[in-house]
């Protein structure tokens with residue numbers, strides 16, 4: 022049982038009884054209709070993709086299935102029996118577990134305590150049975166390929182490892198359905214592969230999975246069936262075997278995606294270096310970075326997790342102190358003392374984690390958008406609210422934020438739309454050097470195109486951009502230059518003319534230049550596919 | 551305009567509670583609605599209200615200030631003590647500056663030394679009370695204030711008690727600052743999400759220090775009016791427990807102790823409710839022990855009501871993790887080696 026099953030039957034010949042039947046589910050929040058009559062069936066052992074644009078209602082539907090949110094209308098049946106799931110506990114006791122977009126893990130507790138967080142086992146005398154729990158946790162985690170000890174505290178773990186804890190939690194509850202809302206959004210390729218291995222194994226045991234992702238190729242790799250939502254309505258469903266990516270996109274958007282745009286020409290001005298860095302160090306993440314950014318250039322930074330990409334842009338932005346190094350920015354020498362200094366000098370950062378670093382969830386969308394640029398609206402008699410609001414409106418339209426009004430709390434937006442607000446903030450700060458850390462995370466394919474467009478427009482106006490992305494194909498599309506980072510160093514830089522996927526892959530894994538690609542290297546295969 | 555008013559009510563459901571309580575008390579005790587009594591309530595509410603107002607600034611930026619009660623006492627003895635030899639205007643300035651100084655001390659200890667606000671202000675609470683007692687030799691200071699200063703507490707402007715006018719004025723000003731100035735907005739931002747605010751260019755330390763300074767200033771101001779009202783300054787019992795009333799007023803008014811959410815209007819209503827309740831209980835002849843118990847229950851009820859929303863937000867904030875995987879990956883390899 023602990024062996025990963027390799028075979029994966031794509032077609033289900035034998036019709037199985039329906040596990041969950043949702044009919045006409047509606048949900049509205051103060052007049053905002055998030056769901057308008059959605060039907061959904063989940064069969065035992067199937068891997069079901071729920072797809073749709075940002076704000077289509079995917080997460081809301083999942084919250085209803087997992088008892089976190091009560092529907093405004095509609096009917097839910099489990100094994101044919103009508104049910105009301107008003108709390109997550111009820112859903113769990115009926116075999117439904119959820120791994121949310123934001124993981125719910127207590128950072129100060131150990132892995133073991135987290136796994137049994139909501140289900141502590143008692144032994145003799147009513148005392149907690151830690152030995153039993155430890156054995157069970159170890160057994161399940163080993164099966165999931167969890168590398169660390171169960172006594173590690175959760176805050177020391179990576180996102181991928183935290184996800185494994187969440188999966189372990191659902192396994193001890195003997196779940197029949199595990200919902201995964203954008204589990205791959207912040208995983209590296211190898212971690213995605215491990216997750217898929219687990220998904221296949223769970224499937225072979227008859228556990229159903231609902232899988233949400235904006236990386237459509239993943240759906241074709243792992244799912245049996247897709248259900249499509251658009252603007253809160255059910256659009257249709259199809260077996261994956263009968264689908265193509267184009268068909269799926271057409272269902273999602275309601276129209277085919279416009280021809281993938283290519284940029285006409287590069288806007289790089291060869292002789293104008295706006296940012297140069299010499300031997301930047303910050304132990305242990307940055308081990309001597311050398312870098313040069315020209316006016317109008319889009320510089321991509323490729324690298325695996327732990328390569329130090331985020332630390333590099335944070336150091337440039339003045340968010341973290343550095344140990345040593347030289348920076349010259351637009352002719353001035355020295356590091357920024359604080360993010361404020363960077364913003365004043367026209368350098369903006371879109372941070373990696375929108376919830377904890379990018380947004381203030383308890384404030385309205387409008388106030389979040391003008392957060393870094395509030396000084397622009399300061400008048401003699403306080404803030405000029407009219408001007409502020411007008412600009413926030415413009416920016417939200419430019420970034421295509423799907424919202425009810427600027428006064429809506431940003432925390433109520435869908436994940437992808439929150440990401441757009443982070444970018445709108447930055448555009449409003451009128452910087453001319455942009456540092457974008459995973460700007461397309463959680464963003465649907467249509468919106469992704471408009472973000473690429475936006476980046477191109479910015480550079481045509483003379484701005485320079487540094488983009489971090491784990492999706493190398495995105496970097497290949499938008500960048501003029503790609504710098505490959507490995508363990509705190511930039512080990513190779515490619516100009517557009519000599520972009521080479523293989524060479525980039527090798528570089529980010531730390532293979533030196535000139536090394537011939539080794540086709541038996543499984544890691545390379547994993548990253549390439 | 552209409553929607554703006556509706557929004558005010560929606561954001562501050564406490565207004566209805568205030569009106570409802572007013573009706574109930576009127577029903578039970580005819581004396582409650584008498585003009586003299588209402589003025590009394592308002593005067594009472596106003597003096598404590600200044601402290602609650604200052605506390606609101608601190609709480610909005612996700613701090614807490616336990617030293618306010620001691621600052622009230624310090625301010626009252628400074629004013630009355632200095633006025634024995636100098637013109638009262640000197641005492642007023644010194645007292646207000648002392649309040650600001652206490653606030654700045656709190657702010658600097660919290661920001662530059664990264665001590666926890668509750669510990670810092672617990673210490674300054676003791677220190678400031680000690681200073682006030684040392685200055686006054688723990689004896690009340692009588693008869694130093696010229697009688698015109700009695701007007702500061704019992705006088706009337708526009709047919710309203712002076713403290714009331716001052717308190718309404720201060721509340722309006724606070725509301726304007728919080729909503730219509732950059733610093734005010736940044737207070738909400740710091741309380742809402744410190745790291746996001748910092749990365750958006752907010753100077754966290756400056757904002758925090760400002761909130762504690764405002765709190766110290768307003769506590770000192772309350773101390774001045776109290777001294778005027780009592781015609782004396784006293785260091786041992788003055789302002790004892792006021793920090794709790796101030797926190798309670800803010801919490802009853804819907805302010806989230808997790809920071810970043812709440813309104814001045816809410817705190818205003820909260821302060822009114824607390825004063826109204828103790829006044830009504832006195833009229834109804836309810837035993838003071840019971841009064842404290844009832845106020846405690848009301849506070850718990852208020853918090854329970856709000857926590858359906860705010861409590862969850864706070865919990866989420868605690869539970870939220872930063873996936874800064876970069877460091878972690880490197881950390882792990884090094885610990886594996888060990």
Ligand SMILES: Nc1ncnc2c1ncn2[C@@H]1O[C@H](COP(=O)(O)OP(=O)(O)OP(=O)(O)O)[C@@H](O)[C@H]1O
Nearest residue numbers: 050055075076077078079080081433434435436437
């Ligand atoms: N608590 C809330 N209050 C108001 N509106 C909400 C709330 N939660 C969700 N919505 C709205 O419901 C709609 C659907 O949101 P949902 O999070 O389900 O989208 P999604 O399909 O998961 O999008 P994404 O791909 O961006 O994650 C959005 O327009 C969102 O603004």
Ligand SMILES: [Mg+2]
Nearest residue numbers: 079080435436
């Ligand atoms: Mg979502």
